[in-house]
Amino acid sequence: MPSPVFLPEDSMSHRKDPYDVIVVGAGAAGLSAAVMLGRQKRRVLVVSLKRRRNSPADRVNNVPFAHGTPPGEVYRKMESDAAGYGVEFVWDEVRTAWATDETVGVRTADSGSFSAGRLLLATGPVDDLPAWIPEGQWGRTVFDCPYCHTLEHDGADFVAVGSGEETLQHALLCRQYADGLTAVVSDPEALGSPLAERLRSVGAQVVADTVRSARALPAGGLLLVTGKGREITAGAVVLDTAIQRPNQVLPKALGLELNPHGFPRTTLFGQTSHPRVYNTGKSNPSSPYFAWTGAAASGLNAARKISEDLAFG
Structure with a gap:
């Protein structure tokens, strides 16, 4: 598998995009999208921190074929599936993102900058946990x-x-x-x-x-x-x-239109106000109970639309 390509941010518009799609976030939505896009033989890069929102939990429940399985085990299997189809991973924090008429890109905290033809945001909301929760009790008690x-x-x-x-x-x-x-x-x-x-x-x-x-x-x-x-x-x-609030760092950097709840406004397939940027997962919730399986399904919907977008031009 080739190593990720690092490009300085100011050269993005002058170089051929090394990836078809950059996926930001490696939770249920991001990894589901990455697997489908990898199977479509798209050049995909996933950029994410290792810790997901449900990482503190002992197990995932109400997930077909993975019920009762620790979250880390589920994600390792999904990461392995994606890597098997050529998807690359960079485990780092995305600090900012940009989008032009020709390209999209992200800059990470420690690993440099990357560009692509399409960008899929699958970061999920931010949990503002009450200060009174004792250490180690979130996701358990x-x-x-x-x-x-x-x-x-x-x-x-x-x-x-x-x-x-x-x-x-x-x-x-x-x-x-x-x-x-x-x-x-x-x-x-x-x-x-x-x-x-x-x-x-x-x-x-x-x-x-x-x-x-x-x-x-x-x-x-x-x-x-x-x-x-x-x-x-x-x-x-x-x-x-x-306790959940929208993660607006990247949507605001990209100038995306937001809905009244502060999340990027999207279609059913995750299309945002920028034609090269998609948003999916729990950062595009359809209800307060947007469960793991719903996030995964939204990732598949977005991946399908991105693949069609790339194919149809």
């Missing part, structure tokens, strides 16, 4: 998906934490697993909602408060301390998706 890690805590005391309605929804989605159930919402108006009443009807507590600190308990779980001095024991904590 504390998580944000009411589908992916709930069964592993069956019979525990569940606590849903967040701002309002979505927190109450998460609590109700966890009720069948919970021995005890509490929703801690920062918006007092949420206490009067039908969802709050439904929670109370099934024996759950709903309080207007915030979590100030937490510590891991020797027997497992967490002890939460709220802003109003409550102490709540939790075997599992489910956060609302307000």
Whole structure:
């Protein structure tokens, strides 16, 4: 396999593009796209950090043929599949990107600059985790998906934490697993909602408060301390998706049009406002529960459109 080609940024427009496609991000979307593009015999470079958003988790769930498998194992298999079709990898941070009428390119922190005919952004959103989460608990005791890690805590005391309605929804989605159930919402108006009443009807507590600190308990779980001095024991904590924010560094550098949520505005196939730039994965969510399989499928959709774009001109 040839080594990646390094080009100085100011020479990009004067050199033939060494790649057909640069994929930024090696999660479910980016690697799914890379495999399909590699099978299309496109020259593909994946640039990514090794750590993905779900790397702290013990296992991926609800993923066909990989259910219960550690995330690192899933990604190693996908990387091997992509490399087998000639896809190259650079494990580095992408600091900036640019796009002209003729070419697109990225500059990394330590590995130089690369250019291509098309650019696929598959970086996903950024998690702004609350400071009170103890080290090593994110993705295990504390998580944000009411589908992916709930069964592993069956019979525990569940606590849903967040701002309002979505927190109450998460609590109700966890009720069948919970021995005890509490929703801690920062918006007092949420206490009067039908969802709050439904929670109370099934024996759950709903309080207007915030979590100030937490510590891991020797027997497992967490002890939460709220802003109003409550102490709540939790075997599992489910956060609302307000912790996710769009990763706007590259979209803003590229001048992409953004949607009202701050993500690049795209078509179903990931086409952005720049004809050479595509965006996919959880950075283009169709719902708050845009799961691993949905991100992978969006990567395949984008790869198909990119391949057609390259073929049809």
